[in-house]
Amino acid sequence: MLITKKIDTPESRALLTPHLLKLAELFKANHYELRVAGGAVRDVLMGIIPHDVDFATTATPEQVKDMLTNAKIRMINANGEKHGTITARIDDIENFEITTLRIDVTTDGRHAEVEYTQDWQLDANRRDLTINALFLDMEGTVYDYFNGIEDIDHRRIRFVGDAVQRIREDYLRILRYFRFFGRFAHDNAVHDEQTLKAIRENVDGLQDIAGERLWIELKRIAEGRNAGPILRVMLEQQIGPYLGIPSDADSNQIEDHWQQCHQAKPHDMTILTKLFRNIDELGKFDQRMKYSNDCRRLSQLIVTYRDSLSVLDSSSIDSLKPYKDLLVDLIINDPTAKDRIVELLKYQHYLIEAEQLSKWILPRFPVTGGSLASKGIKQGPNYKLILNELRENWKKSHFQATESQLIDEVLPNILDNLINTNDTTTTKTKQSANASCSLPKKRKEKE
Numbered sequence: 520m521l522i523t524k525k526i527d528t529p530e531s532r533a534l535l536t537p538h539l540l541k542l543a544e545l546f547k548a549n550h551y552e553l554r555v556a557g558g559a560v561r562d563v564l565m566g567i568i569p570h571d572v573d574f575a576t577t578a579t580p581e582q583v584k585d586m587l588t589n590a591k592i593r594m595i596n597a598n599g600e601k602h603g604t605i606t607a608r609i610d611d612i613e614n615f616e617i618t619t620l621r622i623d624v625t626t627d628g629r630h631a632e633v634e635y636t637q638d639w640q641l642d643a644n645r646r647d648l649t650i651n652a653l654f655l656d657m658e659g660t661v662y663d664y665f666n667g668i669e670d671i672d673h674r675r676i677r678f679v680g681d682a683v684q685r686i687r688e689d690y691l692r693i694l695r696y697f698r699f700f701g702r703f704a705h706d707n708a709v710h711d712e713q714t715l716k717a718i719r720e721n722v723d724g725l726q727d728i729a730g731e732r733l734w735i736e737l738k739r740i741a742e743g744r745n746a747g748p749i750l751r752v753m754l755e756q757q758i759g760p761y762l763g764i765p766s767d768a769d770s771n772q773i774e775d776h777w778q779q780c781h782q783a784k785p786h787d788m789t790i791l792t793k794l795f796r797n798i799d800e801l802g803k804f805d806q807r808m809k810y811s812n813d814c815r816r817l818s819q820l821i822v823t824y825r826d827s828l829s830v831l832d833s834s835s836i837d838s839l840k841p842y843k844d845l846l847v848d849l850i851i852n853d854p855t856a857k858d859r860i861v862e863l864l865k866y867q868h869y870l871i872e873a874e875q876l877s878k879w880i881l882p883r884f885p886v887t888g889g890s891l892a893s894k895g896i897k898q899g900p901n902y903k904l905i906l907n908e909l910r911e912n913w914k915k916s917h918f919q920a921t922e923s924q925l926i927d928e929v930l931p932n933i934l935d936n937l938i939n940t941n942d943t944t945t946t947k948t949k950q951s952a953n954a955s956c957s958l959p960k961k962r963k964e965k966e
């Protein structure tokens with residue numbers, strides 16, 4: 520049964536930009552209907568300004584194109600046309616994605632073959648959740664066919680009609696269900712048992728969904744509200760293996776992990792890496808998902824250092840010393856290493872220390888190539904070795920040693936050691952070491 524509700528809120532007013540009103544006038548003049556559809560209406564009703572706004576219309580794509588062409592309004596992104604979406608760009612500033620009302624005739628669980636309609640209810644029927652099946656016209660009337668407004672008020676996440684059918688139309692909806700549940704449901708809300716059953720009985724459909732799409736949803740779940748309880752329930756429905764997560768991943772442990780670090784706003788990978796016991800398990804996840812190099816580097820760093828590094832006890836001068844040392848080592852090749860080490864601390868539930876490290880500014884290592892050159896050391900294979908040794912000494916000094924201390928007091932010992940090492944090598948390696956060693960002249964003579 521159709522329910523309508525008139526709204527006039529700051530969020531609904533924010534939607535009606537001058538550009539949109541201009542577009543709406545054009546549709547009206549041509550006797551077509553235009554409404555805001557789906558997620559944006561949901562957001563407005565929840566008092567959120569939507570990040571993207573989709574429009575639905577009774578006009579066919581051809582009719583929209585003709586109308587926009589006649590009105591000299593530019594269209595972009597021709598790709599959408601095959602799904603019935605035309606994107607209008609008004610005054611070269613604002614884009615509007617306008618999709619013709621449609622029925623999904625056949626679906627293979629990923630893509631749909633569509634038929635256009637002028638019936639708003641038929642379009643609402645094919646949408647995933649009741650809270651996402653709403654329309655809003657330009658006069659501020661919300662059109663609700665499935666009690667979506669009431670579900671928003673009660674923060675209930677329900678599929679439109681038959682959950683099994685909705686899931687089989689697009690299996691990604693399993694993850695969308697959990698994403699919206701995490702985002703909107705009350706903290707102690709329980710899942711509807713029938714919905715969970717529909718999910719459990721259809722999880723295998725996720726195997727044909729592309730890693731990119733899965734990752735977009737999983738990432739938003741992991742960084743979203745209530746990620747711990749949501750991930751636990753997801754694993755309990757045996758979703759894990761379809762996402763590259765081990766089938767025996769500990770669902771209580773992931774919830775507990777999230778409980779202990781979520782207030783520090785951890786990266787999604789800082790949450791998810793808890794699911795993997797070793798690099799091999801992480802590698803399987805990496806193959807199934809399509810995520811950024813940044814995500815990959817973070818999860819690998821966590822797995823590599825989570826057991827070997829820990830915060831020193833409070834009696835030590837600097838309890839973060841091991842992490843600072845790691846930063847010195849990693850930053851040589853990676854200027855963004857600090858963010859990842861801060862995440863490692865969050866992963867290990869050292870939240871205060873994570874905050875401390877993020878505020879800490881790594882002093883500049885005072886020795887440069889120029890400092891070595893001034894002592895007659897030229898670039899060569901030993902150069903890196905010498906710099907590394909100096910850096911180790913700088914680390915030992917808690918980053919206090921100055922350039923002159925390192926060059927005048929530490930460097931001579933390093934050079935002596937290098938020469939002694941060269942002395943004990945076989946003649947062959949000794950020769951090659953000498954040939955390539957760029958130690959200062961004086962010291963070579965001493966040798």
Ligand SMILES: Nc1ccn([C@@H]2O[C@H](COP(=O)(O)OP(=O)(O)OP(=O)(O)O)[C@@H](O)[C@H]2O)c(=O)n1
Nearest residue numbers: 557558559573645646647648651652689691692
């Ligand atoms: N698998 C999907 C994806 C989308 N939709 C419908 O298309 C709308 C727009 O989709 P999208 O922008 O991807 O999601 P939103 O619900 O708007 O959520 P978000 O805030 O993340 O944009 C949804 O509200 C819903 O009505 C759907 O039924 N099934």
Ligand SMILES: [Mg+2]
Nearest residue numbers: 558559571572
């Ligand atoms: Mg949206």
